[in-house]
Amino acid sequence: MxxxxxxxxxxxxxxxxxxxxxxxxxxxxxxxxxxxxVPEQQEARKVALTFDDGPSQHxxxxxxxxxxxxxxxxxxxxxxxxxxxYLIKEEYKQGHAIGIHTFSHxxxxxxxxxxxxxxxxxxxxxxxxxxxxxxxxxLRFPGGSSNTVSRKYCDGIMTQLxxxxxxxxxxxxxxxxxxxxxxxxxxxxxxxxxGQKEVGEQEVVMVLMHDGAGSEETVKALPSLLEYxxxxxYEFRIxxxxxxxxxxxxxx
Ligand code: ZN
Numbered sequence: 001m002x003x004x005x006x007x008x009x010x011x012x013x014x015x016x017x018x019x020x021x022x023x024x025x026x027x028x029x030x031x032x033x034x035x036x037x038v039p040e041q042q043e044a045r046k047v048a049l050t051f052d053d054g055p056s057q058h059x060x061x062x063x064x065x066x067x068x069x070x071x072x073x074x075x076x077x078x079x080x081x082x083x084x085x086y087l088i089k090e091e092y093k094q095g096h097a098i099g100i101h102t103f104s105h106x107x108x109x110x111x112x113x114x115x116x117x118x119x120x121x122x123x124x125x126x127x128x129x130x131x132x133x134x135x136x137x138x139l140r141f142p143g144g145s146s147n148t149v150s151r152k153y154c155d156g157i158m159t160q161l162x163x164x165x166x167x168x169x170x171x172x173x174x175x176x177x178x179x180x181x182x183x184x185x186x187x188x189x190x191x192x193x194x195g196q197k198e199v200g201e202q203e204v205v206m207v208l209m210h211d212g213a214g215s216e217e218t219v220k221a222l223p224s225l226l227e228y229x230x231x232x233x234y235e236f237r238i239x240x241x242x243x244x245x246x247x248x249x250x251x252x
Contacts, residue, residue: 047205047234048243049073050175052101052140053212055087061219062211063087063094069226071236074173075211076101076140079127088131097238099138099173100124107142111150111157114164137170138239144174146248158252173239174248175208179225181218182210191221196228205234206246 051062051073059075066073074097077088092098102110102117103124110117125135141161143149150157165172179195180186186194199205209218229236237243 043203045203045205045232045234046237047199047207047229048237048239049207049209050076050099050140050173050239051209051211052076052142053078053105053210054215055084055091056081056211056213056215057084058213058215058219059084059087059091059211062215062222063090063096065219065222065226066096067094069223069230071226072096072238073236074099074138074239077124077128078105078212079103079124080105081213085127085131088128092132095238097138097240098128098132098136099140099239100128100136100170101140102142103127105142107149108153110142111153113154114157114160117157117161118164118168139165139170139172140174141172144248145172146174146251148251151252156252158250162247162250171245172247173206173243174246175206176202176246177205178208179218179221181215181221182208184214186217188217188220191217192224192228195221195225199229199232199234204244 049066049071051059054062054075054077062073072095075088075091076099077091078101079085080103088098100121101124103120104110110120121139129135141147141158145158145162147158162172177195177198177200179191179198181191195207195209199207209222211218
């Protein structure tokens, strides 16, 4: 059902009612007998801002900007920068969601075998638990579930992992828009432009951004993007149990 809701954005229209309730937190007041009518035009646009690769020296600034705009986001965290580990707790305390991105973010390591992948993400979950008091069940694959670079290390591993994580009770999230900051050396104005264009007219959006080392431009572009999304009528949502998954096509 969750996936169906995302399909509404271009693939199929099903399961709207359930997700309307889940994501708007609205009771089905209009239910009478077996019929229910929820006027679709009342549905607010929703955007899940997601930040990968942190925490880093840029994360505090990201948090300050989000606070200023009263925007909540989801951080898919890594563990390589121990000196910024405490920021995971800070993110959580400020109402943001925490997900696993992997501890090492080392493609050669994590995508060498399912065992290596799970060892790495469990290590990250231990770090998260130390910071926020419990483990988490949401994750994002480095490179997304659609990445092909993993083929270099293990043929078919994404096909295996996308199944295994679900079997183990995790949910994974890809994205359907980005500010383009995965490409280095993009100017602030290009990031703003990309972050606007990729969101487009979609009603439900998951935006990929980064707060790892080298995210200076992302930080500078963030206020303009937040203002734009607000102006376009988007509500900021964190990823939680009610969030529809958005899965890319698996290519390895
Ligand atoms: Zn990453």
